[in-house]
Amino acid sequence: xxxxxxxxxSTSICIAFLVLISCVKDVxxxxxxxxxIEPVYELDFVYSRIETAKFTNPVGGFMPVLRDTLQDEFxxxxxxxxxxxxxxxxxxxxxxxxxxxxxxxxxxxxxxxxPISISPITIxxxxxxxxxxxxxxxxxSFILQDFELLQSAEKLASSVxxxxxxxxxxxxxxxxxxxxxxxxxxxx
Amino acid sequence: MVVFTLLGMAGFSQNKELLYDFVELPQSxxxxxxxxxxxxxxxxxxxxxxxHFNVGVRGVNVFDIFADDGRDINVKISEALVKLDNxxxxxxxxxxxxxxxxxxxxxxxxxxxxxxxxxxxxxGYFPKDYATLVYFGNEDPVGKEFDLGDxxxxxxxxxxxxxxxxxxxxxxxxxxxxxxxxxxxxSYKATDNSxxxxxxxxxDGRNIYKHLLEDININVATSxxxxxxxxxxxxxxxxxxxxxSRALFGGNLGLGVDFxxxxxxxxxxxxxxxxxxxxxxxxxxxxxxxxVRGSYNFEGFETPTxxxxxxxxxxVDDVRENIDSDTTNTSYTTxxxxxxxxxxxxxxxxIKNNDGCDCWWKSDKEQEYASAFGIQVFSQFRPRGPQFAxxxxxxxxxxxxxxxxxxxxxxxxxxxxxxLLLSTDISKFNFYVxxxxxxxxxxxxxxxSASVQFGFNLIF
Numbered sequence: 338x339x340x341x342x343x344x345x346x347s348t349s350i351c352i353a354f355l356v357l358i359s360c361v362k363d364v365x366x367x368x369x370x371x372x373x374i375e376p377v378y379e380l381d382f383v384y385s386r387i388e389t390a391k392f393t394n395p396v397g398g399f400m401p402v403l404r405d406t407l408q409d410e411f412x413x414x415x416x417x418x419x420x421x422x423x424x425x426x427x428x429x430x431x432x433x434x435x436x437x438x439x440x441x442x443x444x445x446x447x448x449x450x451x452p453i454s455i456s457p458i459t460i461x462x463x464x465x466x467x468x469x470x471x472x473x474x475x476x477x478s479f480i481l482q483d484f485e486l487l488q489s490a491e492k493l494a495s496s497v498x499x500x501x502x503x504x505x506x507x508x509x510x511x512x513x514x515x516x517x518x519x520x521x522x523x524x525x
Numbered sequence: 526m527v528v529f530t531l532l533g534m535a536g537f538s539q540n541k542e543l544l545y546d547f548v549e550l551p552q553s554x555x556x557x558x559x560x561x562x563x564x565x566x567x568x569x570x571x572x573x574x575x576x577h578f579n580v581g582v583r584g585v586n587v588f589d590i591f592a593d594d595g596r597d598i599n600v601k602i603s604e605a606l607v608k609l610d611n612x613x614x615x616x617x618x619x620x621x622x623x624x625x626x627x628x629x630x631x632x633x634x635x636x637x638x639x640x641x642x643x644x645x646x647x648x649g650y651f652p653k654d655y656a657t658l659v660y661f662g663n664e665d666p667v668g669k670e671f672d673l674g675d676x677x678x679x680x681x682x683x684x685x686x687x688x689x690x691x692x693x694x695x696x697x698x699x700x701x702x703x704x705x706x707x708x709x710x711x712s713y714k715a716t717d718n719s720x721x722x723x724x725x726x727x728x729d730g731r732n733i734y735k736h737l738l739e740d741i742n743i744n745v746a747t748s749x750x751x752x753x754x755x756x757x758x759x760x761x762x763x764x765x766x767x768x769x770s771r772a773l774f775g776g777n778l779g780l781g782v783d784f785x786x787x788x789x790x791x792x793x794x795x796x797x798x799x800x801x802x803x804x805x806x807x808x809x810x811x812x813x814x815x816x817v818r819g820s821y822n823f824e825g826f827e828t829p830t831x832x833x834x835x836x837x838x839x840x841v842d843d844v845r846e847n848i849d850s851d852t853t854n855t856s857y858t859t860x861x862x863x864x865x866x867x868x869x870x871x872x873x874x875x876i877k878n879n880d881g882c883d884c885w886w887k888s889d890k891e892q893e894y895a896s897a898f899g900i901q902v903f904s905q906f907r908p909r910g911p912q913f914a915x916x917x918x919x920x921x922x923x924x925x926x927x928x929x930x931x932x933x934x935x936x937x938x939x940x941x942x943x944x945l946l947l948s949t950d951i952s953k954f955n956f957y958v959x960x961x962x963x964x965x966x967x968x969x970x971x972x973x974s975a976s977v978q979f980g981f982n983l984i985f
Contacts, residue, residue: 361970365593373599376662379724381825384732391831405829409838428733492835495828514825515733522659 374522375421382425382514383441387497389433392504399504404496406444420484424517425455425477429462432470433508436463436500444492451490453483464500467508539618539646539864540903541577542916542932543946543959544978546787546797546868549928550948550957551627551982554638556866557799558689558701559785562629562636566985569625569640577620579976584609584651588970606653606660611675612909613651620644622980638703639688643772646862648907649678663724667734673720673741677908681712681859683806684772689783697789707779707806707861710771711749714859716908718743727824736823741848743817746857748777748808779806781861793872793894802861809856819848863906868918870899876922895922901932912936926950934961939974955982 387403394400429439441458443451450456455477465471479487497510545556551567552575553560569575585605590598620642627638654671663669689703720741724734749771753764770776781804787797821844828836872894897920904911914936922928927949934942944961958979965972 361587363593364588364591364970366591368591368598371598372602374660376658376660377664378662379664379667379734381732381734381736381823383828384825385827385829386731387829395832400832403829403832405831405833406835407826407828407838408835409826409840426733493826493828497829513731513733517664520662 372523376520376522378518378520380516380518382516383493383495383512384514385495385497385510385512387510387512388508389435389499389504389506392499399502401502402496402498404494407493407495408491409493410491419520419522421519421521422481423479423484423519425458425479425514426474426517427458427460427477427512427514428472428474429460430470430472430511430513431462431465431508432467433506433510434464434466435503435506436461437510438498439512440494440496440498442494443487443490444494445489446491448492451486453486454480455483462510465508539579539616539862539905540914540934540936541959541976541978542901542903542914542918542934543930543944543961545866545901545903546870547920547928547930547946547948549950549984550955551625551638551984552622552957552978552980554627554689554691554701555625555687555703555783556801557785557787557797558691558703558783559699559787559799560691560701560797561693561699561787562627562691564984565629567625567627567638568983569622570981570983572621572623573981574625574640575620575622575642575978575980577618577976577978579616579618579974584613586971591970602660606656609651609653611650611653611672611677613653614907614909615647615649615651617647618645625982634693636691636701637688638691639686641684641686643682643684645680645682647678647680648862649680650675650909652676658722663722667724667726669723671722673722673743674718676718676743677716679712679714679716679859679908681709681806683707683709683712683779687783699787701785703783703801705781705783705802705804706774707781707804708772708774709749709777709779709806709808710768711747712777712806712808712859713745713747713750715743715745730824731827732824734824738819738821738848741817741819744814746808746812746814748810748812750811751813752811777806777808777810779861780804785866795870795872795899796868797870798867799865801864801866803863804861805858806861807856807858812854812856814853814855814857815850816853817848817850821847860906865904866901868899868901870897870920872897874921896920930959932961942974944976950984953983953985955984956980957982 391403392400429437431437438459438461442456443453445451458477460473460475462473463471541556544550544552546560547553548561548563551569585608589605590601622640622642625640627636629636652675654675658671685705685707687703687705689701691699691701693699720743721739723737725737727733727735753759781802783799783801785797785799787795789795826838874894874896876893876895899918901916901918903914914934916932916934918930918932920930927947930946932944934944941964942961943963944959945963946957946959948955948957961976962972962974965975969975
């Protein structure tokens with residue numbers, strides 16, 4: 338056998354060896370169907386710091402409710418499609434020596450309350466004192482149907498009601514809140 | 526997306542440690558124009574003289590994620606995400622030689638060579654903080670800083686036209702240089718990004734957290750993309766025509782050089798060095814760049830503040846005012862990924878030519894030794910700085926028509942990369958094949974990278 342044939346055969350054997358031994362084994366690509374990408378995002382929601390002086394009527398005298406309405410598309414787009422669940426965490430800290438009720442409601446374009454499962458979102462904090470603040474924390478869980486209803490939310494109405502009728506007390510009511518979104522980024 | 530990104534952590538896709546200084550092959554001139562040339566003429570078989578392909582996995586591999594081991598794939602991905610960092614990267618390079626030719630000018634002894642090849646080059650660093658934010662969210666741990674500069678990637682498809690010379694200056698020194706014209710088909714780069722996203726917990730703050738987007742500066746530049754994107758009625762034939770036109774100097778152009786040398790030391794030691802793709806491309810045609818810049822803090826919506834029947838939030842406007850996004854058509858220039866190669870070779874095993882020389886190389890004076898060993902180094906400039914690799918190699922001329930080279934390569938990531946090149950000559954016809962990471966071929970799922978080059982030449 339001449340060297341040319343040997344060269345050809347040697348190279349062919351090496352290539353064939355490479356091709357024959359090369360394989361992918363002991364793997365299961367069907368596992369992709371079990372793949373989940375479910376990040377959790379926490380975002381601030383509403384906040385406020387309220388002193389009793391705010392319960393003064395602009396035209397004079399006392400008013401027991403502080404009411405405010407924000408307008409925005411809170412749940413625009415297909416955010417709801419990516420949600421597995423969502424929670425709203427609300428905290429009220431009170432150093433004023435009277436109790437308060439706080440309430441949040443989502444409204445549609447015609448000012449109708451959107452009847453989500455947790456509506457109205459209410460929380461009550463008892464009277465506190467400077468140095469002896471009272472804190473109440475509450476977590477509200479949305480159900481899946483709520484996300485669909487909230488697509489029409491255009492406004493957020495918030496109110497804080499003071500007990501009694503004194504608008505000259507020391508201390509502060511601190512409202513803090515955050516939304517917790519449990520999402521699934523892969524389509525089922 | 527996360528799985529795909531994870532599986533792309535590759536090795537050095539442009540390191541051709543097997544072809545480098547393999548002087549019997551004309552393709553070695555593309556890696557060092559100053560290599561020793563032992564033939565008088567060559568022509569690569571058009572479209573088949575070199576095909577180069579490399580893809581790889583660094584940090585994790587297919588087996589780590591998809592092993593049929595009963596473990597939850599989501600746990601395996603979480604582990605991989607923790608293990609990888611933003612210096613891990615994916616590279617993918619593919620080259621196809623369309624033409625490669627060369628001849629020796631008998632008057633001055635210079636060897637001229639030229640040709641054209643198509644190249645696709647991609648590098649994408651693992652965007653760890655983006656992946657973490659998408660996979661885990663922002664709440665664990667709160668306070669973590671997400672570096673938006675983690676977005677670093679670059680890709681280009683181009684034709685390279687080249688012509689060079691090689692000259693043996695004296696018995697010791699051979700030098701060479703090559704001029705390259707780059708004719709780009711399409712490209713994008715997202716390499717100059719910065720900024721952070723952070724969620725801070727605020728005990729005494731206005732709300733529970735403070736979400737901060739700080740000094741955001743995200744830039745993505747494209748060329749050769751918009752014309753094809755915007756014309757919805759464009760047919761496949763027209764796309765092909767447009768791409769061919771760009772490949773034939775109709776697109777963005779660039780210029781580059783290669784240069785190198787080979788120097789004979791004492792006692793059959795030989796040193797070589799080369800710099801290739803030292804060049805740039807000017808992107809002025811069909812350019813579209815996207816920028817997002819600014820800073821913004823978010824602490825939620827303040828309510829109730831006062832009795833107010835309706836207060837329209839300006840949240841979206843506020844964001845737009847502070848985070849400016851813009852699309853421009855400004856020209857830009859990119860540098861080619863310059864490569865540096867070097868080697869130190871010791872020749873040994875002198876050939877005993879007692880059967881007359883009918884071999885294709887010029888004379889046994891130039892193929893005096895049948896074997897060689899040595900070391901090679903490789904470096905390539907990339908967006909996060911140079912990458913390095915080192916190889917030990919063993920060359921052997923098995924007999925007249927069969928030569929082989931084996932390499933053992935170590936780089937930042939792989940410590941067991943064994944490669945083999947075989948080059949066969951049957952009369953003037955040459956065929957070569959090279960592959961590395963051979964130890965992983967038994968189960969490619971466990972491979973960190975795989976690289977193959979092969980081609981056909983006529984060598985005279």
